[in-house]
Amino acid sequence: MIPAKFDYVKPASLADAVAALQQAGDDAKIIAGGQSLLPVLRLRMAAPSVVVDLGGIAELKGIREDGDKVVIGAMTPYYDILRDDLVKQHLTLLAQAVATVADNQVRHRGTLGGALAHADPAGDLGAPALVLDAEMVITGPGGTRTVAAADFFQGLFSTALGEADILTEIRFPKFTGWRTHYEKFNRTAQAWSMVAVGVALKIDGGTISEARVGLTNMGDRPLRATAVEQALVGQQATADVAKAAAAHAAEGTAAPSDADAAADYREHLARVLTGRAVLAAAG
Amino acid sequence: MTQIRVTVDGVEYADDVEPRMLLVYYLRERLGKTGTVVGCDTSNCGACTVHLNGQSVKSCSVLAVQADGAEVTTIEGIARDGQLHPVQQAFHDNHALQCGYCTPGMIMQAIDLLGDNPDPDEQEIREGLEGNLCRCTGYHNIVRAVQDAARRMKPGASADTPAPAAVAGGGQ
Numbered sequence: 001m002i003p004a005k006f007d008y009v010k011p012a013s014l015a016d017a018v019a020a021l022q023q024a025g026d027d028a029k030i031i032a033g034g035q036s037l038l039p040v041l042r043l044r045m046a047a048p049s050v051v052v053d054l055g056g057i058a059e060l061k062g063i064r065e066d067g068d069k070v071v072i073g074a075m076t077p078y079y080d081i082l083r084d085d086l087v088k089q090h091l092t093l094l095a096q097a098v099a100t101v102a103d104n105q106v107r108h109r110g111t112l113g114g115a116l117a118h119a120d121p122a123g124d125l126g127a128p129a130l131v132l133d134a135e136m137v138i139t140g141p142g143g144t145r146t147v148a149a150a151d152f153f154q155g156l157f158s159t160a161l162g163e164a165d166i167l168t169e170i171r172f173p174k175f176t177g178w179r180t181h182y183e184k185f186n187r188t189a190q191a192w193s194m195v196a197v198g199v200a201l202k203i204d205g206g207t208i209s210e211a212r213v214g215l216t217n218m219g220d221r222p223l224r225a226t227a228v229e230q231a232l233v234g235q236q237a238t239a240d241v242a243k244a245a246a247a248h249a250a251e252g253t254a255a256p257s258d259a260d261a262a263a264d265y266r267e268h269l270a271r272v273l274t275g276r277a278v279l280a281a282a283g
Numbered sequence: 284m285t286q287i288r289v290t291v292d293g294v295e296y297a298d299d300v301e302p303r304m305l306l307v308y309y310l311r312e313r314l315g316k317t318g319t320v321v322g323c324d325t326s327n328c329g330a331c332t333v334h335l336n337g338q339s340v341k342s343c344s345v346l347a348v349q350a351d352g353a354e355v356t357t358i359e360g361i362a363r364d365g366q367l368h369p370v371q372q373a374f375h376d377n378h379a380l381q382c383g384y385c386t387p388g389m390i391m392q393a394i395d396l397l398g399d400n401p402d403p404d405e406q407e408i409r410e411g412l413e414g415n416l417c418r419c420t421g422y423h424n425i426v427r428a429v430q431d432a433a434r435r436m437k438p439g440a441s442a443d444t445p446a447p448a449a450v451a452g453g454g455q
């Protein structure tokens with residue numbers, strides 16, 4: 001219940017934070033909202049010697065418009081994302097996914113950057129980031145670079161972030177007018193996804209002109225269900241079309257088997273949830 | 284040791300704490316505010332819920348050093364002049380507790396919920412209390428108590444409790 005001892009620093013600038021991480025080497029851990037890190041430290045599944053708190057760097061928090069992009073600071077809590085007008089207008093899928101995460105208390109503290117950096121395959125933000133073509137802006141000892149969501153997630157709890165790298169902001173193209181839905185399956189309240197499906201559809205005159213489908217917890221990282229997307233494009237959004245397209249949902253996935261569910265059950269869930277998500281998105 | 288300054292239930296404190304000290308232990312063991320309890324090891328139960336700068340948080344999942352400069356309200360800080368907070372009174376009147384262990388967290392989360400949404404329907408109450416586990420009541424009377432509290436706290440309601448204390452929560 002009590003974490004092992006660590007030193008604590010709370011830098012006031014990004015440069016100081018990178019320097020603190022560099023100095024501490026692989027023994028340092030960033031803390032953002034702490035909603036994944038503190039449970040891990042309390043169970044002593046990790047025992048860093050230094051914890052670097054990003055909470056003192058004002059520029060990492062907030063949501064702004066930048067031309068055709070919506071930019072969300074890594075330290076922006078879920079709670080703020082849910083109430084933001086830019087998100088409500090241009091990134092409905094993100095808001096729908098955030099609304100399913102944990103509970104109010106956790107959503108007050110947990111941040112978008114923390115969730116993406118944590119890269120839990122059962123986490124609910126990875127698939128929406130992939131579907132919405134998010135770009136991760138990363139600052140480290142070598143300067144600042146941008147990594148596409150598709151290249152950011154590299155496996156179980158593993159990302160393109162290096163030891164002294166900080167995810168500073170997440171840039172999203174606007175998906176204005178797209179029809180979206182996040183369909184999550186779990187058995188208890190405040191729980192991660194057993195499987196979830198995020199769908200974004202562009203519908204012109206009743207016909208699906210573009211389709212994007214993302215899967216949560218169907219592999220060691222978030223995945224796009226490209227076969228489903230291809231089956232949807234050019235079709236009317238009917239129940240039959242949704243069902244036929246959803247039959248492809250488990251193709252190319254590598255669902256885990258664990259205490260929650262066996263892989264074949266997850267594959268079944270992926271198909272069922274995809275069908276539901278497509279219909280709900282098409283509305 | 285790191286020095287922190289926090290205001291807890293209206294009183295300012297300056298203390299040296301180990302960085303690893305969780306806010307809940309700072310409240311309980313340093314300040315003696317044992318009204319806030321620990322119910323789990325996994326951040327799930329919500330028994331430890333307090334308000335940090337007006338927003339509900341699980342105080343087992345916040346470091347005391349992260350509360351530096353902040354204002355904390357616990358279950359011990361919501362009654363006014365010997366009068367229970369309307370949410371406390373509603374829990375009492377609606378038998379919304381049996382063993383009482385989850386109650387401090389339930390009440391703090393219910394106050395946060397009513398701050399965001401002063402007139403919640405049953406479903407919104409259940410979802411708003413999703414992060415708080417109760418193993419006795421089956422939740423029904425808790426939901427009733429929150430509905431009752433919402434009625435009492437409506438501006439102009441002829442409440443049988445005196446003027447409610449300001450509602451924290453929402454933070455915006």
Ligand SMILES: Cc1cc2nc3c(=O)[nH]c(=O)nc-3n(C[C@H](O)[C@H](O)[C@H](O)COP(=O)(O)OP(=O)(O)OC[C@H]3O[C@@H](n4cnc5c(N)ncnc54)[C@H](O)[C@@H]3O)c2cc1C
Pocket residue numbers: 029030031032033034035036037038039054074075100101102103106109110111112113114115116117118122123124125161165166167168190191192193325326327
């Ligand atoms: C009870 C409970 C239920 C939950 N349910 C869900 C759920 O249903 N779905 C879901 O998706 N999640 C769930 N979560 C996890 C939650 O979403 C976490 O808040 C989130 O995963 C981490 O965000 P954080 O800001 O708290 O990060 P932290 O816990 O502070 O950090 C997480 C990790 O990311 C690193 N990190 C953080 N920020 C950065 C950054 N800017 N740059 C580089 N590295 C960084 C940290 O070093 C750490 O390794 C739940 C958590 C709890 C406690």
Ligand code: FES
Pocket residue numbers: 320321322323324325326327328329330331332341342343344
């Ligand atoms: S003790 Fe904090 S959530 Fe259980």
